[in-house]
Amino acid sequence: MWRPPEKVRHAPDPGAWPTVEAAAGSRLFSPLAFGALRLDQRTWVPAMVPWRASDEGFVTDTVVEWYERFAAGGPAAVVVEATGVRDVASGPLLRIGDDRFLAGLERLTAAVRRASGGRTRLFIQLIDFLTIRRRVDRETFLTRFLKITDRHREALQADADDEAVRALILGLDDGGLARILDPRELESLRMGYRERVTDTELAHIADLPARLPPLFAAAARRAKAAGFDGVELHYAHAYTLASFLSAGNTRADGYGGDLQGRLRLPLEVYAAVREAVGRDHVVGCRFLADECIVDGTALPEACRIGEAFARAGFDFLSLSRGGKFEDAQPPKVGAAAYPYTGPSGYECMPSFLSDERGPFGRNVTAAEAVRTAVRVAGFETPIVVAGGFHGFAQAEAALEAGVADVVGMARQALADPDWWRKVRAGRGDAVRVCGFTNYCEALDQKHAPVTCQLWDRSPRKAGRRTPDGKRWMTAPPWEPDVP
Numbered sequence: 370m371w372r373p374p375e376k377v378r379h380a381p382d383p384g385a386w387p388t389v390e391a392a393a394g395s396r397l398f399s400p401l402a403f404g405a406l407r408l409d410q411r412t413w414v415p416a417m418v419p420w421r422a423s424d425e426g427f428v429t430d431t432v433v434e435w436y437e438r439f440a441a442g443g444p445a446a447v448v449v450e451a452t453g454v455r456d457v458a459s460g461p462l463l464r465i466g467d468d469r470f471l472a473g474l475e476r477l478t479a480a481v482r483r484a485s486g487g488r489t490r491l492f493i494q495l496i497d498f499l500t501i502r503r504r505v506d507r508e509t510f511l512t513r514f515l516k517i518t519d520r521h522r523e524a525l526q527a528d529a530d531d532e533a534v535r536a537l538i539l540g541l542d543d544g545g546l547a548r549i550l551d552p553r554e555l556e557s558l559r560m561g562y563r564e565r566v567t568d569t570e571l572a573h574i575a576d577l578p579a580r581l582p583p584l585f586a587a588a589a590r591r592a593k594a595a596g597f598d599g600v601e602l603h604y605a606h607a608y609t610l611a612s613f614l615s616a617g618n619t620r621a622d623g624y625g626g627d628l629q630g631r632l633r634l635p636l637e638v639y640a641a642v643r644e645a646v647g648r649d650h651v652v653g654c655r656f657l658a659d660e661c662i663v664d665g666t667a668l669p670e671a672c673r674i675g676e677a678f679a680r681a682g683f684d685f686l687s688l689s690r691g692g693k694f695e696d697a698q699p700p701k702v703g704a705a706a707y708p709y710t711g712p713s714g715y716e717c718m719p720s721f722l723s724d725e726r727g728p729f730g731r732n733v734t735a736a737e738a739v740r741t742a743v744r745v746a747g748f749e750t751p752i753v754v755a756g757g758f759h760g761f762a763q764a765e766a767a768l769e770a771g772v773a774d775v776v777g778m779a780r781q782a783l784a785d786p787d788w789w790r791k792v793r794a795g796r797g798d799a800v801r802v803c804g805f806t807n808y809c810e811a812l813d814q815k816h817a818p819v820t821c822q823l824w825d826r827s828p829r830k831a832g833r834r835t836p837d838g839k840r841w842m843t844a845p846p847w848e849p850d851v852p
């Protein structure tokens with residue numbers, strides 16, 4: 370995991386907690402209505418993959434317990450983790466690409482409704498992603514995966530058959546390999562093979578504009594049937610639709626190049642989803658206010674993306690920053706690259722070891738700029754900000770300053786899913802404050818059940834343990850709830 374070289378330590382500082390009356394009169398706990406989006410407060414749990422789905426992508430008891438636990442704490446909205454729209458094996462990542470997933474998803478929505486007394490709106494994040502393979506060792510890559518071409522022959526000045534050329538390449542040192550392999554081959558050697566939206570010589574990549582709108586539309590229809598209040602289209606971080614939006618998308622088929630071309634597929638996906646679920650169902654998206662990579666989409670273009678999405682009719686725009694493969698660290702042999710290990714990954718989930726700016730409210734400047742652009746263009750579309758929020762005054766100040774309309778807390782919600790209940794009850798002093806250590810994030814990287822480091826320090830009599838028996842699967846109950 371990359372950290373800013375300054376390595377300044379920042380302690381969380383939630384500031385003063387409000388009284389019951391001050392909380393009741395606050396912006397944070399005031400309602401918001403826009404289009405089909407109706408929230409009883411401006412609070413939000415952004416999507417977090419907890420690695421609790423079955424290997425076939427079904428909802429399990431532990432998935433249900435995870436979301437029930439958030440709902441019991443009383444946030445206005447919870448976004449269910451990134452959920453795959455295709456019917457293809459993708460390990461323990463939740464899936465919605467076929468009707469057989471409906472029963473589990475219905476169980477999940479019913480549990481959240483029960484636990485929140487019907488108050489918490491439940492959205493599901495719909496994701497598509499391209500193939501990424503684990504890094505293999507040098508010899509395996511050069512003998513099994515490297516396709517010998519005339520370019521290698523020319524570079525080696527060897528007029529020989531494939532196996533003879535391969536033998537020459539196998540004998541090269543690292544410097545030699547760097548001269549003979551092209552940048553893409555070198556990347557596959559150092560990082561593992563990864564598909565890109567620009568690989569249009571592959572039929573299934575060329576076809577994405579035809580294939581994705583119906584896949585997302587069918588997934589959204591299923592989400593509606595399963596009882597979700599809406600969907601969040603995942604246009605952020607390192608995944609397919611974010612890659613279409615990216616400045617690095619040079620597709621020449623009308624779905625890349627200038628911003629209009631790069632927006633085309635995300636807008637066509639939106640149109641298909643809207644058509645499938647109608648105007649009375651919430652359709653929002655998450656996108657990047659800045660890719661935070663060299664030559665990536667930066668804030669000025671993100672403002673124009675926000676305007677285009679607002680004009681199209683999205684019910685909310687949730688912002689994130691970074692989280693890209695382009696600057697990720699090379700994985701160990703046997704592991705796959707992970708888009709949160711480089712500087713852009715740091716921007717996505719900033720930790721307490723930071724630069725002078727620190728991890729708290731790190732996205733507010735970008736969110737404010739996108740919101741202003743959307744408002745100046747004449748749209749009232751709500752903007753959701755997240756990134757280092759943990760205190761009431763901090764969230765309230767962001768709303769007051771017009772940074773956003775809704776404040777998301779991901780890791781703080783994980784550390785203490787009772788945050789909203791405690792703060793509204795005038796018991797902010799009882800909040801278990803997130804230390805922004807990214808212990809949870811390291812588990813996510815290993816695809817291990819995500820838990821919080823702070824849970825084990827709380828007194829606790831019962832609960833479900835992780836399969837290794839060492840950690841708790843859900844946050845401990847709030848002491849007043851313990852009989």
Ligand SMILES: Cc1cc2nc3c(=O)[nH]c(=O)nc-3n(C[C@H](O)[C@H](O)[C@H](O)COP(=O)(O)O)c2cc1C
Pocket residue numbers: 415416417418419450451494605655689717718719755756757758777778779780781809810813819
């Ligand atoms: C364990 C974990 C899993 C995450 N999974 C997702 C995800 O599925 N989709 C997504 O858009 N963001 C995901 N994120 C990013 C969060 O939604 C959020 O943007 C980020 O953690 C910054 O907000 P915070 O400072 O409130 O935690 C994840 C974060 C964590 C810690």
Ligand code: SF4
Pocket residue numbers: 780781783784802803804805806807808809810820821822823
């Ligand atoms: S492990 Fe807990 S305290 Fe550390 S960042 Fe994650 S939620 Fe916060």
